[in-house]
Structure formats: structure tokens, C-alpha cells
Amino acid sequence: MTESATARRLRITPERLAELYESVLDLLREVGYHALTMDAVAARTRCSKATLYRQWGGKAELVAQAVRHDTPSSAQAGETDTGSLKGDLYALTLCRDDARIERNSALMRGLTMAIHTEPDLRDAFREYLIDPAKEDLRAALRRAVARGEIHADNPAVDFIMHMMIGAFVSRLSVEEEAPTQAFLVSYIDAVVLPALAARTPALPVVGTAVPGHPRG
Missing domain, CATH: 1.10.357 (Tetracycline Repressor; domain 2)
Incomplete structure (x- = not known):
């Protein structure tokens, strides 16, 4: 299930979905995966446990989706053709x-x-x-x-x-x-x-600059 499909089924805004995923990641940082419970997620996100299970199936998929949300998508990075x-x-x-x-x-x-x-x-x-x-x-x-x-x-x-x-x-x-x-x-x-064995022409880096590193 894609994030957009999840948002449509939940009938919430992308901003609310991002908030939910960030809450899941915060809980993971606090307690780790094994101690994370869907009850805790429901309480932190103000979302019923039944809704969480209905939309994500379980803890594993919810966590993976949350990490994916925090990872740049292919539309942002993978489909970028910089020319080299x-x-x-x-x-x-x-x-x-x-x-x-x-x-x-x-x-x-x-x-x-x-x-x-x-x-x-x-x-x-x-x-x-x-x-x-x-x-x-x-x-x-x-x-x-x-x-x-x-x-x-x-x-x-x-x-x-x-x-x-x-x-x-x-x-x-x-x-x-x-x-x-x-x-x-x-x-x-x-x-x-x-x-x-790639030939690497001197081209500017697309995206964030890296201080102290010569480009090209």
C-alpha cells in the first residue's frame, strides 16, 4: 500500500500522515522495535488501534512505512537524471x-x-x-x-x-x-x-553541497 493510498483510506491530510509517521519514529527511538506496541502508537498518535491494524496490518508494516516516509522517495532522488x-x-x-x-x-x-x-x-x-x-x-x-x-x-x-x-x-x-x-x-x-570503472566527468553535484569536498 502506498502512502497516498493510505492517506486516502484514512481520509487524512498528508500533513497528518507525516505527523503520525514521525510519532512512530519517535517511539522507536525511545523504546526500540521489540518494546514498541500498537497500544503505545495508538496513544501517541491519537488514532485507534483498530484503525492502525486496518490500515497497516501490523507493527512491521507501520514501522517500515514510517521509515520509508522519512527516506527520500524515488520521485525525489531515484528518478533524477543528472547526466552522469x-x-x-x-x-x-x-x-x-x-x-x-x-x-x-x-x-x-x-x-x-x-x-x-x-x-x-x-x-x-x-x-x-x-x-x-x-x-x-x-x-x-x-x-x-x-x-x-x-x-x-x-x-x-x-x-x-x-x-x-x-x-x-x-x-x-x-x-x-x-x-x-x-x-x-x-x-x-x-x-x-x-x-x-566509471568515467566521471566534472559535473556539479545535484542537491546538497558538501563543504570541503571538491565537486567533479
Whole structure:
């Protein structure tokens, strides 16, 4: 169920839906996924538990939808054609500023752990977050192949999602710090693009500027 479909069925405004999702994320930060209950969500969002179950089916889908709402959609990022693979990867990755990345890092770490023990949450994340993100990256790669930037038979193409997730996981695990925009740009330049053997023309970055990092 898409967010717009959810909003129509609930007969609430997009602003109210955004408020509901933000309340769910606040609760997650406070208590974690396993301690989160639909009763607590109903009380925090001033929405009946019956309505929550009717519209989202359960906790897993509600949480996945809330995280998806807080993640830039493909319409905002994945469908942006900057004219180069480098620009597309920047646009896909630099959708959040450093403050938001840091704020959500602990939340995502907890949810990642919960995914390993909760099949419903794993399935919901795959449907609403992982699969759409993979398609965004594949679309960027298809455009790069069409432009002649990379070869379609490059074996690294199959590991693009692993590489991009690795940027976030490794920074948290190895350095115990949330990734910054500067770190993500450096990672794309030093790891992802060389692996893809992409030719990267000097083009301005679309979206948020990264202080202290030369563009192009």
C-alpha cells in the first residue's frame, strides 16, 4: 500500500500522515522495535488501534512505512537524471544532511538487528525500502550503460547495493560514527566508481553541497 493510498483510506491530510509517521519514529527511538506496541502508537498518535491494524496490518508494516516516509522517495532522488553516474549516485546518497543522518543512525542500527529476528519486519523492509532502493540504483546504472560510462557486464554491477549499504554499516561499525555527507562522497569516489570503472566527468553535484569536498 502506498502512502497516498493510505492517506486516502484514512481520509487524512498528508500533513497528518507525516505527523503520525514521525510519532512512530519517535517511539522507536525511545523504546526500540521489540518494546514498541500498537497500544503505545495508538496513544501517541491519537488514532485507534483498530484503525492502525486496518490500515497497516501490523507493527512491521507501520514501522517500515514510517521509515520509508522519512527516506527520500524515488520521485525525489531515484528518478533524477543528472547526466552522469557520479551525479546520480551523489543525488541518491546525499538526500539527507549530516544532522538527519546522525539522528537516524542509532534507529537504523536497532532496526537492522530486529530484522534478523523478525520475519515480518524483514519482509516489510524488503517491500518498502530495499527493493525500491535497488531499483533506483539499477535505473542509475542503466542510464550509465546507455551513456557508455560503464560496461553492462562489469561484475561489480551486481554488488552496487552491497557497496552502498557498506558505506553506512562500515562507518558505524569500524569508527562508531555516523557517516557524513563528506564521508559518503569520498566513499563513492574511492570505492564505488572505481569498482564500476566509471568515467566521471566534472559535473556539479545535484542537491546538497558538501563543504570541503571538491565537486567533479
